[in-house]
Amino acid sequence: MTATAIAPTPVREPAPRTGARHGPLRHAMTLAWRGIVKTIHSPEALLDVTLQPVIFLLLFVYVFGGAIAGDTSTYLQFALPGVLVQTVIFASAGTGTALADDLKTGIFDRFRSLPIPRSAPLLGAITADITRYATSGVIMLVFGAILGFRTEAGPLAIVAALALVMAFAFALCWVFTALAMVVKEPRSVQGIGAMISLPLTFGSNVFVPASTMPGWLQAWVEVNPVSKTADAARGLLLGGPVAGPAGTALIWAAAITLVFAPLAVFLYRRRT
């Protein structure tokens, strides 16, 4: 792009652009602010990333917990870090759906006609959602503590566990964003999303340790990034190995982002 060209016949003076900090992320941050303000205006938007995981947690702890782990409090310790991961997987499909809906509204035409990077609306939407997920993660931990979840971890380890889960969510959001760019109907993101998120969550060690599963399934659970992220979160919150699973989880997150973020932006550009 040659941004050096100057309008030959400027009819009027260009807009004053004083005090602007120029950076590739500035526009995305403004659009993330948009998403966060939306959530503040209608906090019920937080419900879907809070109520559903709370129900999942209650369901698994009190319905299946006794059968899986012998007693519910042991199971709560095992399951809560995993439910944090499961929550963001289900929620990131929602990011795609919301974006597909948003694309149909006029506001995206506005964004396209503005002199901002094409990636900004996507990165902005995802950043806002990650903020939402982090909020819901904190709510989940508090709710878990009320149910009896006990952790010896210091504040730093808790923040690290949440950050790791958010890194995975960030990567997954790009997958669903790319999906949102190709579907005709926003609802399809939900349907196709379930085909991605169900094997990811239930084919992992989030709810049940892999040792009871058949060999082929264990092989999948072993490579599933969800298992690695859940393992790392458990390690950070409950003690146990951290570096190994966290390293693998971060490599997964980086790899998924590297593939799907450029793909999503490419597909978004192509829509115009």
Place this chain on the structure above:
Amino acid sequence: MNDSVIRVEGLRKSFGATTALAGIDLAVRPGSVLGLLGPNGSGKTTTVRILSTLLRPDGGRATVLGHDVVAEAAAVRPLVGLTGQYAAVDDSLTGLENLTMIARLLDFSRRDARARSAELVERFGLTDAAKRRVKTYSGGMRRRLDLAASLVGRPAVLFLDEPTTGLDPRHRNEVWDQVRALAAEGTTVLLTTQYLEEADQLAEDLVVLDRGRVIATGTPASLKAEVGGQLLHVRPLHRTDLPGVATVLAELTSEAPAIDPTGEVTVAGSPELLRAVGDRLDVPIAELGLRLPSLDDVFLTLTGHGADDTEEEEAAA
């Protein structure tokens, strides 16, 4: 026409098998309002979307202030504002937040963004609603906010795609006043409309599109003149006098006048005829006068069909 702000040459665009633009040319003079007039599906929206860099043409060339809309899209975007058929504002933000967001995206500092938003809110009469979410706005308020959002960056060129479609007459007049004010300040405006009256009210130059082709260009007056001369119309106060009035007109013009269902008698007219009719008629008259053909008459003559009877398939991109 080298000083044109907008130049379009042989612009073509198809969507699958549908040809939206079959090669159109147009030029817009600096500081003027050009009306792009045509029924649904004639290619108006496609033209505006190409000019505002939202859509790539299949062929031809378009420049805005000398910048090619495809090769130099990034240079075009800061110069133009777009108000589409559907309000391009965020329903879940307040009016003020919408404007501040756009200002920030245009690299205004926080302080400047706030100041510019407050200024626009005031100018568009939205001060009372500024802190309410757009969801609660009426159709007219949304359009005004949308127009304000297009103007945040003080664009030199403004595209208005059917800015008053779906608005009631009062709100339509509000939008018209704003467009006139902008044009008076020197903004170059390209306006699409399917309302002939709107083009007549706002545009100095007209380009008439039909099925992706330019079928006429000119001023509203020249297009009307092209279609035919003046018409004389008489409306008696009492409908019972209609036959008598028609007889008088028939005697004076030796042609049968047209009587329309609303109680108006029309014949091809001239100032002399007007005087003669005024002298002869001795019944109470509600209306008597000369007028140019309406743009509706123009459209019918140019295309062989009215402005409303084409199928609705405006290519939505």
